[in-house]
Amino acid sequence: MALEGPLGHAAQYENLLAEIRRRPAHGYLFAGPVGVGKSIVAIALIHSLFCELTPGPGFCCTVTDCPVRNGAGVTESGRGGGPAIPRCDCCAGCVQLAAGVHPDFLGVARETGRSDVTIEQVRNLIARLGSRPARAPIRAALIDDADTLNLPAQNALLKTIEEPPGSTIIFLIARSERMLLDTVRSRLRLVRFGPLSITDLETLLARRPGLDAERIDAIARLARGSAGRAMSLADGVEPPITALLEAIGRARSLDFAAAQALAQEHFAARDQSVENFELIARMLEEMLWLRLLDRELDSPAGPIAGKMKQIAEGLEIGAILSAMENAVKASGAVDAMANSRLQAERWWLDLARAARGDL
Numbered sequence: 001m002a003l004e005g006p007l008g009h010a011a012q013y014e015n016l017l018a019e020i021r022r023r024p025a026h027g028y029l030f031a032g033p034v035g036v037g038k039s040i041v042a043i044a045l046i047h048s049l050f051c052e053l054t055p056g057p058g059f060c061c062t063v064t065d066c067p068v069r070n071g072a073g074v075t076e077s078g079r080g081g082g083p084a085i086p087r088c089d090c091c092a093g094c095v096q097l098a099a100g101v102h103p104d105f106l107g108v109a110r111e112t113g114r115s116d117v118t119i120e121q122v123r124n125l126i127a128r129l130g131s132r133p134a135r136a137p138i139r140a141a142l143i144d145d146a147d148t149l150n151l152p153a154q155n156a157l158l159k160t161i162e163e164p165p166g167s168t169i170i171f172l173i174a175r176s177e178r179m180l181l182d183t184v185r186s187r188l189r190l191v192r193f194g195p196l197s198i199t200d201l202e203t204l205l206a207r208r209p210g211l212d213a214e215r216i217d218a219i220a221r222l223a224r225g226s227a228g229r230a231m232s233l234a235d236g237v238e239p240p241i242t243a244l245l246e247a248i249g250r251a252r253s254l255d256f257a258a259a260q261a262l263a264q265e266h267f268a269a270r271d272q273s274v275e276n277f278e279l280i281a282r283m284l285e286e287m288l289w290l291r292l293l294d295r296e297l298d299s300p301a302g303p304i305a306g307k308m309k310q311i312a313e314g315l316e317i318g319a320i321l322s323a324m325e326n327a328v329k330a331s332g333a334v335d336a337m338a339n340s341r342l343q344a345e346r347w348w349l350d351l352a353r354a355a356r357g358d359l
Contacts, residue, residue, distance in 0.1 A: 008200040009193060013041050016191065017048050017057060020169065025189035027161040027170040029146070031177045032193030035228025040064065041193075042142055042171040046097060046105060050136040053091035061094035068098035093136060103134040109144035117145055119152040126160050129168055138167045146172035147179035154181050161187045195225020208234055214241060217304050221282040222275055239279055240266055245307045247348070248280070248323075249314070251355035259348035267344035270334055277331035277347070284324035287312035291320065319354035326350055 016028075030038040044063050051059035063069070067088045088095060096102035106128055108121050125141055133139050143149070149157070161170055161184065177185045196204075201220040204227055205211055211219075211234060218239035223230035233239075247254070247262055254262075267273040290312045312320065330343040 008196045009037050009041050012191065012193070013044055014057065016041070017045055020045065020049070024169055026164050027172065027188045029172045029174065029177055029180070029185060029188040029190050030193060031174050031190060033195050033224070033226060034175060035226030035230075036193050036196055037227060038173050038193050039142070039144055042173060043097075045171075046140045046142070047094055049138055049140065050093045050097050050102065050104065051091055052093040059094065060090045061098055066098050068095055096135075102136070104136040104139045106139070106141040107144070108141070110148050116148045116150040117143065117153055118150060119156050122149070122153040122156045126156070129160065129165050133167055138169060139165070141168070141170045142173065143170070144173045147174035147176060149180065149184075151181070154184050158183060158187070196223075196227060197225070201225070201227065201230045205230055205234060214304060215239070217241060218279060222279055239275065241279065241283075241304060242307075244276065244280055245283070245304070245311065248283075248351065249307065249311050251315075251348075251351045254348055254352040256345075256349065259345045259352070262348050263341040263344035267334075267340050270340050273334045273340035273344060274331050277327045277334065277343075281324050281327040281331065283308060284320055284327065287315070288317065288320045288324060291317050315355060316357070319351075319357075322354050323347075323351045 019025075028042075030042060032038055040063050044059075047059040047061050047063065048056055051061070053060045061068075068090075088098075090098070093102065097105055100107065106125055108117060108125050110117050111121075125143070129139060129141060131139075164170060172180075172188060174180065177190055198220045201223050202216050205216040205219055208231075215234075215238050218241035219230055219233045222233055222239060244266065247258075266276050287308055290309060315323075326347055330347050334340045334343050
């Protein structure tokens with residue numbers, strides 16, 4: 001089943017599938033942060049309806065690790081010398097859907113080089129929706145980047161989502177429903193998606209070879225609940241979570257020279273500085289919750305969790321709170337083109353004073 005594992009939306013998927021089987025809406029609007037799995041849930045629902053082997057929640061394709069969708073399947077030549085089509089052990093319906101060639105699936109997204117989904121794309125979609133299902137029990141359309149639909153495109157879509165052709169379900173994927181016209185979103189069944197938890201992201205990252213527990217721990221905190229951002233960070237520079245924690249742990253003894261050295265080592269580049277300030281802020285936030293609510297830390301890396309707990313118990317709640325707020329402010333200032341090293345020097349010195357109770 002496609003939603004086993006880290007995606008964190010299995011309950012939404014199951015409830016939506018039951019609803020679609022019982023009495024589907026004309027159209028669905030999946031809204032939420034980028035990279036949290038909205039499109040994957042929509043595709044999983046379509047697989048549940050299109051699968052010819054085991055339709056329903058046990059459909060044969062695994063969306064998050066599909067050799068056809070990921071381009072890793074064995075290829076066979078198309079008919080008449082056409083392009084090769086990836087193959088796997090799934091049913092023909094699921095393979096066609098994964099390869100983007102299923103006759104009853106229509107996908108629309110913003111074209112490369114454009115900032116919006118155009119009226120021409122929407123008109124083409126509407127024209128193709130008019131025919132009867134050829135292979136599956138229904139026809140399904142997915143409009144990704146729906147928050148970039150331009151006004152003519154949204155107006156063109158109104159009649160279709162109000163009275164779609166028989167046996168048709170339309171899914172719109174957007175960051176926020178507020179980006180769409182009131183007349184459009186009022187005709188859609190709104191489903192909100194929240195960010196993924198740190199635990200979900202750690203489970204996802206653990207499937208990638210070459211990532212140790214410490215790096216997984218840091219990336220999961222930096223990803224802001226987005227699986228897409230987590231995967232992107234996994235391909236980048238390793239976050240210095242241990243070095244930053246050790247420095248915070250000796251905050252009382254930090255002087256100007258130590259603050260300068262830390263700023264030079266970990267905050268010299270702008271992007272590096274923003275990410276490290278954000279990582280610090282997220283770790284301090286967890287330490288604050290630990291002190292206030294005695295809540296367990298979300299971390300599979302024992303030494304990291306142990307060090308964070310030790311630091312939290314050694315700092316006053318006010319010091320943790322002020323350091324966290326200052327880290328957020330510093331990250332924003334650097335992102336707005338402030339000098340990253342000066343911001344870092346100031347932050348470490350303020351932390352030292354707060355740890356000593358001098359503020």
